[in-house]
Amino acid sequence: MKTYLDCIPCLIRQALHAARMVSTDPALHTSVVRQVLRWAGDMDLRQPPPVMAQRIHRRLRTICLNDDPYRLAKQHQNRMALSLLSELEAKLVAAFDRLEMAVRLAIAGNVIDLGINGSVTEAELRQSVSRVLDESLVGDLEKFRKAVSKARSILYLADNAGEIVFDRLLVEQLGNERVTLAVRGFPILNDATSEDARAAGLHEIVEIIDNGSDAPGTLLEQCSAEFVRRFNQADLIVAKGQGNFETLSDEPRNIFFLFKVKCPVIANHTGLPLGTHVLGHGSFLPCSP
Amino acid sequence: MKTYLDCIPCLIRQALHAARMVSTDPALHTSVVRQVLRWAGDMDLRQPPPVMAQRIHRRLRTICLNDDPYRLAKQHQNRMALSLLSELEAKLVAAFDRLEMAVRLAIAGNVIDLGINGSVTEAELRQSVSRVLDESLVGDLEKFRKAVSKARSILYLADNAGEIVFDRLLVEQLGNERVTLAVRGFPILNDATSEDARAAGLHEIVEIIDNGSDAPGTLLEQCSAEFVRRFNQADLIVAKGQGNFETLSDEPRNIFFLFKVKCPVIANHTGLPLGTHVLGHGSFLPCSP
Numbered sequence: 225m226k227t228y229l230d231c232i233p234c235l236i237r238q239a240l241h242a243a244r245m246v247s248t249d250p251a252l253h254t255s256v257v258r259q260v261l262r263w264a265g266d267m268d269l270r271q272p273p274p275v276m277a278q279r280i281h282r283r284l285r286t287i288c289l290n291d292d293p294y295r296l297a298k299q300h301q302n303r304m305a306l307s308l309l310s311e312l313e314a315k316l317v318a319a320f321d322r323l324e325m326a327v328r329l330a331i332a333g334n335v336i337d338l339g340i341n342g343s344v345t346e347a348e349l350r351q352s353v354s355r356v357l358d359e360s361l362v363g364d365l366e367k368f369r370k371a372v373s374k375a376r377s378i379l380y381l382a383d384n385a386g387e388i389v390f391d392r393l394l395v396e397q398l399g400n401e402r403v404t405l406a407v408r409g410f411p412i413l414n415d416a417t418s419e420d421a422r423a424a425g426l427h428e429i430v431e432i433i434d435n436g437s438d439a440p441g442t443l444l445e446q447c448s449a450e451f452v453r454r455f456n457q458a459d460l461i462v463a464k465g466q467g468n469f470e471t472l473s474d475e476p477r478n479i480f481f482l483f484k485v486k487c488p489v490i491a492n493h494t495g496l497p498l499g500t501h502v503l504g505h506g507s508f509l510p511c512s513p
Numbered sequence: 514m515k516t517y518l519d520c521i522p523c524l525i526r527q528a529l530h531a532a533r534m535v536s537t538d539p540a541l542h543t544s545v546v547r548q549v550l551r552w553a554g555d556m557d558l559r560q561p562p563p564v565m566a567q568r569i570h571r572r573l574r575t576i577c578l579n580d581d582p583y584r585l586a587k588q589h590q591n592r593m594a595l596s597l598l599s600e601l602e603a604k605l606v607a608a609f610d611r612l613e614m615a616v617r618l619a620i621a622g623n624v625i626d627l628g629i630n631g632s633v634t635e636a637e638l639r640q641s642v643s644r645v646l647d648e649s650l651v652g653d654l655e656k657f658r659k660a661v662s663k664a665r666s667i668l669y670l671a672d673n674a675g676e677i678v679f680d681r682l683l684v685e686q687l688g689n690e691r692v693t694l695a696v697r698g699f700p701i702l703n704d705a706t707s708e709d710a711r712a713a714g715l716h717e718i719v720e721i722i723d724n725g726s727d728a729p730g731t732l733l734e735q736c737s738a739e740f741v742r743r744f745n746q747a748d749l750i751v752a753k754g755q756g757n758f759e760t761l762s763d764e765p766r767n768i769f770f771l772f773k774v775k776c777p778v779i780a781n782h783t784g785l786p787l788g789t790h791v792l793g794h795g796s797f798l799p800c801s802p
Binding site (some may be wrong): 230232233234236237240253254257258259262264266269289328401 | 518519521522523526529542543546547548549554555560578732780
């Protein structure tokens with residue numbers, strides 16, 4: 225997906241928010257915003273929004289001499305989600321259709337996001353879980369069920385810390401022995417890395433690989449050769465979150481995108497209302513090739 | 514008031530919105546946004562936000578070869594407000610305290626804004642009027658009443674088209690013979706010009722002057738010598754709207770600012786919640802010198 229003009233004010237706002245998170249120095253905030261404005265003035269709009277977000281966060285990490293300024297936030301999100309785990313498991317056990325419930329919970333966990341919403345509280349997360357059956361799930365669950373049953377290998381692209389605890393339940397439903405879980409190669413925002421996958425206990429049930437990149441999405445041209453090989457060989461790819469959707473929506477692979485529509489640009493692009501829970505196959509979504 | 518870093522994403526968003534209003538050409542939208550990003554990267558943040566807004570709208574007027582792209586919108590807003598006039602007058606006649614009611618109505622009319630909210634519907638305007646007594650009015654009405662009773666000359670700085678119909682009622686309460694109404698010197702956004710003041714019938718009851726400038730606020734250094742003379746000589750100045758507040762809040766004159774807090778930056782700057790109706794004397798507001 226390209227970067228829409230409407231993404232630009234949002235990227236500037238996110239840069240300011242992130243600059244304030246890594247430093248209390250107003251002069252630094254100003255310098256970061258000015259830098260990002262100049263970059264944005266010359267940016268290639270054919271690239272997806274995570275390209276600019278990656279550039280912004282690389283700069284912030286250099287400035288604050290901290291390669292993972294969101295570490296504490298991620299640890300907090302993992303703990304918050306883990307404290308809900310038994311409740312999530314109970315919901316799953318009680319569900320008539322466990323695959324559907326696992327999909328719904330995995331999407332509900334996608335509210336944990338620092339890029340767009342700033343932060344999510346435990347109360348908001350609990351509310352998202354309690355409403356999980358009331359949300360309209362747009363997409364094709366039966367097509368997904370069929371794709372899952374046929375696939376010998378499934379590559380599961382995680383999105384955020386905290387959310388990855390919710391992903392664990394879906395990974396188990398997909399059959400862990402077929403699943404490889406992929407996380408970001410380096411810290412970026414609150415996106416899940418190997419550390420977060422381990423915090424969620426996923427290393428005990430599934431193979432974990434990283435994609436070799438620090439983009440808040442999956443920019444294949446930046447990913448490791450090994451990741452790209454796994455990406456191309458997987459029978460089925462499950463891609464979580466808007467970042468993975470924005471970066472992979474034009475890829476002609478067998479990908480199901482699971483995410484919550486969190487911003488007006490994605491709402492416009494997909495033709496789906498803000499807040500929609502999406503389980504969309506590439507061919508279902510309007511942006512697919 | 515200076516331009517806060519948080520104003521910048523909003524200025525970019527407003528520029529995009531305005532570019533879409535004056536043209537349907539996506540290439541032009543992109544070129545305007547890129548231009549504004551570059552300006553914003555180098556902008557002097559000590560200046561108030563209307564300085565950048567003025568620059569953006571000057572550029573748009575040149576591009577679309579139209580010196581008043583908001584004319585139709587303003588005419589619509591004037592008609593919408595005029596259709597409520599008899600209702601507003603009835604409210605005023607029935608009021609126990611007519612000055613207070615006129616102040617409340619004048620602030621209620623400040624919801625008509627194209628800069629921040631995009632547009633306001635007649636239903637929203639009616640709602641704003643019907644709730645006029647429920648809104649918390651923060652400021653010092655008694656101080657205002659005293660200042661009005663003492664003043665021999667009052668300069669009333671109008672804000673937007675449509676809103677100026679609401680201003681008419683307050684102008685009448687202030688005593689038209691003492692009041693001079695000042696409007697923008699040239700069209701900018703939906704800000705009121707002489708044409709709008711006449712549409713609201715104000716030319717029949719009060720002297721109208723213009724400030725000689727096309728800023729969406731009052732940048733004294735750009736105003737005509739005659740306007741500045743009137744500004745300096747008036748016993749009391751009534752300044753409507755955020756734009757006048759942003760540009761005059763540091764002026765050491767006897768100014769009462771009447772506006773609705775419409776954005777988080779003004780909320781932070783004044784320490785008042787979003788949506789607050791303000792009748793603030795310079796000395797009351799935290800930003801005053």
